[in-house]
Amino acid sequence: xxxxxxxxxxxxxxxxxxxxxxxxxxxxxxxxxxxxxxxxxxxxxxxxxxxxxxxxxxxxxxxxxxxxxxxxxxxxxxxxxxxxxxxxxxxxxxxxxxxxxxxxxxxxxxxxxxxxxxxxxxxxxxxxxxxxxxxxxxxxxxxxxxxxxxxxxxxxxxxxxxxxxxxxxxxxxxxxxxxxxxxxxxxxxxxxxxxxxxxxxxxxxxxxxxxxxxxxxxxxxxxxxxxxxxxxxxxxxxxxxxxxxxxxxxxxxxxxxxxxxxxxxxxxxxxxxxxxxxxxxxxxxxxxxxxxxxxxxxxxxxxxxxxxxxxxxxxxxxxxxxxxxxxxxxxxxxxxxxxxx
Amino acid sequence: xxxxxxxxxxxxxxxxxxxxxxxxxxxxxxxxxxxxxxxxxxxxxxxxxxxxxxxxxxxxxxxxxxxxxxxxxxxxxxxxxxxxxxxxxxxxxxxxxxxxxxxxxxxxxxxxxxxxxxxxxxxxxxxxxxxxxxxxxxxxxxxxxxxxxxxxxxxxxxxxxxxxxxxxxxxxxxxxxxxxxxxxxxxxxxxxxxxxxxxxxxxxxxxxxxxxxxxxxxxxxxxxxxxxxxxxxxxxxxxxxxxxxxxxxxxxxxxxxxxxxxxxxxxxxxxxxxxxxxxxxxxxxxxxxxxxxxxxxxxxxxxxxxxxxxxxxxxxxxxxxxxxxxxxxxxxxxxxxxxxx
DNA sequence: CTGTTAGCGCTTTCAG
DNA sequence: CTGAAAGCGCTAACAG
Numbered sequence: 001x002x003x004x005x006x007x008x009x010x011x012x013x014x015x016x017x018x019x020x021x022x023x024x025x026x027x028x029x030x031x032x033x034x035x036x037x038x039x040x041x042x043x044x045x046x047x048x049x050x051x052x053x054x055x056x057x058x059x060x061x062x063x064x065x066x067x068x069x070x071x072x073x074x075x076x077x078x079x080x081x082x083x084x085x086x087x088x089x090x091x092x093x094x095x096x097x098x099x100x101x102x103x104x105x106x107x108x109x110x111x112x113x114x115x116x117x118x119x120x121x122x123x124x125x126x127x128x129x130x131x132x133x134x135x136x137x138x139x140x141x142x143x144x145x146x147x148x149x150x151x152x153x154x155x156x157x158x159x160x161x162x163x164x165x166x167x168x169x170x171x172x173x174x175x176x177x178x179x180x181x182x183x184x185x186x187x188x189x190x191x192x193x194x195x196x197x198x199x200x201x202x203x204x205x206x207x208x209x210x211x212x213x214x215x216x217x218x219x220x221x222x223x224x225x226x227x228x229x230x231x232x233x234x235x236x237x238x239x240x241x242x243x244x245x246x247x248x249x250x251x252x253x254x255x256x257x258x259x260x261x262x263x264x265x266x267x268x269x270x271x272x273x274x275x276x277x278x279x280x281x282x283x284x285x286x287x288x289x290x291x292x293x294x295x296x297x298x299x300x301x302x303x304x305x306x307x308x309x310x311x312x313x314x315x316x317x318x319x320x321x322x323x324x325x326x327x328x329x330x331x332x333x334x335x336x337x338x339x340x341x
Numbered sequence: 342x343x344x345x346x347x348x349x350x351x352x353x354x355x356x357x358x359x360x361x362x363x364x365x366x367x368x369x370x371x372x373x374x375x376x377x378x379x380x381x382x383x384x385x386x387x388x389x390x391x392x393x394x395x396x397x398x399x400x401x402x403x404x405x406x407x408x409x410x411x412x413x414x415x416x417x418x419x420x421x422x423x424x425x426x427x428x429x430x431x432x433x434x435x436x437x438x439x440x441x442x443x444x445x446x447x448x449x450x451x452x453x454x455x456x457x458x459x460x461x462x463x464x465x466x467x468x469x470x471x472x473x474x475x476x477x478x479x480x481x482x483x484x485x486x487x488x489x490x491x492x493x494x495x496x497x498x499x500x501x502x503x504x505x506x507x508x509x510x511x512x513x514x515x516x517x518x519x520x521x522x523x524x525x526x527x528x529x530x531x532x533x534x535x536x537x538x539x540x541x542x543x544x545x546x547x548x549x550x551x552x553x554x555x556x557x558x559x560x561x562x563x564x565x566x567x568x569x570x571x572x573x574x575x576x577x578x579x580x581x582x583x584x585x586x587x588x589x590x591x592x593x594x595x596x597x598x599x600x601x602x603x604x605x606x607x608x609x610x611x612x613x614x615x616x617x618x619x620x621x622x623x624x625x626x627x628x629x630x631x632x633x634x635x636x637x638x639x640x641x642x643x644x645x646x647x648x649x650x651x652x653x654x655x656x657x658x659x660x661x662x663x664x665x666x667x668x669x670x671x672x673x674x675x676x677x678x679x680x681x682x
Numbered sequence: 683c684t685g686t687t688a689g690c691g692c693t694t695t696c697a698g
Numbered sequence: 699c700t701g702a703a704a705g706c707g708c709t710a711a712c713a714g
């Protein structure tokens with residue numbers, strides 16, 4: 001039952017060659033004749049040696065072929081968010097190609113100590129919920145690629161959130177509109193609430209802020225002013241919170257006739273709510289989303305939104321990390337005119 | 342910029358104590374006085390030592406606190422399946438509690454060699470698409486827990502698929518029904534097709550087979566016979582394939598008036614299809630699903646289905662692995678009468 | 683092209 | 699409670 005677990009040394013002894021030769025047979029084919037190499041590999045297989053122990057290799061080489069994917073939130077939450085999911089898909093795609101492995105790491109953790117000594121690098125998807133984590137990450141020496149936020153001197157992958165938001169708002173807005181904004185993680189609060197004069201989260205750490213700026217620029221241009229009581233904070237892009245916010249905003253007086261949402265999930269829940277209240281979309285209420293998730297493409301009326309390719313983001317992030325380049329990328333996005341505007 | 346990266350030895354030297362003492366301070370508090378321990382820890386922190394190197398610990402201790410979650414399919418696919426996702430959530434929940442980490446591993450890989458030497462164990466969610474992988478997994482010595490399939494002498498987590506399928510079919514069937522079955526991975530084919538006389542996948546490796554048996558038992562009891570040309574194979578629980586199958590079955594003559602689906606995703610796509618063809622559900626067509634995914638609870642008409650808790654499965658699997666027990670679990674399920682039957 | 687050897691950084695007996 | 703020493707299993711100089 002329990003195999004004795006051969007080591008490279010055992011094998012070298014048995015085959016009457018040096019350990020270096022066995023090691024080279026596996027790791028550096030150019031260091032010995034092809035013939036000898038084939039012989040050795042065959043002999044190893046036949047006596048049941050499966051190759052050098054990976055744990056020892058990690059220590060010795062300082063490389064594990066494991067990449068940590070640091071999610072913005074807990075794993076539980078992130079894995080159920082379609083946008084995060086698509087991103088993971090993109091990363092997985094590239095890692096598989098390069099025979100690397102993926103360790104999921106929660107962004108609400110305190111530190112990366114548990115894994116920093118053996119992973120080869122970090123892909124950091126969204127500003128970690130625990131702000132401490134970003135600092136720790138930045139202070140260590142392994143490669144880091146950030147996505148949807150920035151860390152000093154680290155490459156990042158982003159879209160131009162400000163411009164995208166500006167454009168979608170511009171597309172949607174009409175003179176004299178009564179506007180509301182459903183924001184995502186604008187302030188440091190676990191609750192659905194209006195932001196009033198709560199200080200906003202750090203710009204660098206927060207795409208929400210950039211999206212807000214884009215909206216506000218479009219509003220200004222359209223000659224519309226909006227109070228902070230018409231800007232909601234939603235702590236997570238999750239149905240439950242989105243519904244709460246949707247109800248609040250739709251039941252507020254005077255009711256807005258256009259609502260700019262910082263994610264499709266939020267927009268879709270709002271849309272559901274509005275329709276079940278008998279509102280005519282888009283005539284009584286216009287809605288814009290952000291992301292371009294698959295579900296939005298399946299749901300009628302089609303959502304007017306900003307499409308970004310999360311899968312592509314994942315791929316670019318993985319490639320950037322594996323090449324250890326320091327170049328940041330700005331990826332393209334696309335406005336999608338649906339039926340909600 | 343680049344810190345010199347202190348080792349335990351350096352630190353011991355600097356503090357004038359032995360390496361064992363430093364090691365004990367971190368790992369075995371009972372081996373030294375609380376006072377000395379606090380002093381040492383404080384001193385370490387102040388000189389910038391973050392604690393023992395994890396890579397070295399893994400080699401030395403033979404334990405990494407990393408658990409591999411082996412998915413049935415590629416990571417790309419699995420992460421976008423709501424059932425798999427909920428399962429991952431459950432696993433993540435327990436791992437977090439126990440400060441373990443999760444490595445995602447694709448079930449279409451050839452072997453686990455890349456990670457077997459350093460992970461602490463495997464949770465295997467669904468029979469791996471590469472059947473080879475199951476063998477390799479079973480031959481190695483680290484703990485394995487299987488979910489939704491079995492491996493000899495390994496603990497597993499399952500529901501009683503046969504009985505559940507029997508019950509949902511029994512609930513739905515009426516005398517003289519024209520029945521079709523939309524099966525999931527019944528045969529080893531990448532295509533949507535009728536199974537005809539293609540050999541079924543191995544029973545042990547295949548919940549689909551058990552579900553099929555349950556359906557057939559109910560059919561037999563109801564005095565209905567069904568040919569293999571009315572049983573479809575769908576290779577993955579993905580929208581694209583489900584739609585293909587839905588069209589085939591709904592356009593076949595005579596059209597079935599009841600269709601038993603092996604997943605909610607399949608059932609939901611079928612439902613969409615049927616409604617867009619103007620069919621009256623449930624009067625002209627009854628549909629049953631399997632799983633009880635969240636989306637089914639949001640979609641009208643409500644799906645009649647078998648609800649199982651994937652999150653619970655994940656938790657139980659993780660607990661079983663971490664406790665290294667050999668007890669298998671059979672989890673409960675629940676029939677949910679919706680509006681499609 | 684092959685063999686010897688010094689570690690990678692740590693933990694854990696074991697003797698004091 | 700502390701310190702010295704022997705590896706965990708491997709790789710990469712380096713010398714032959």
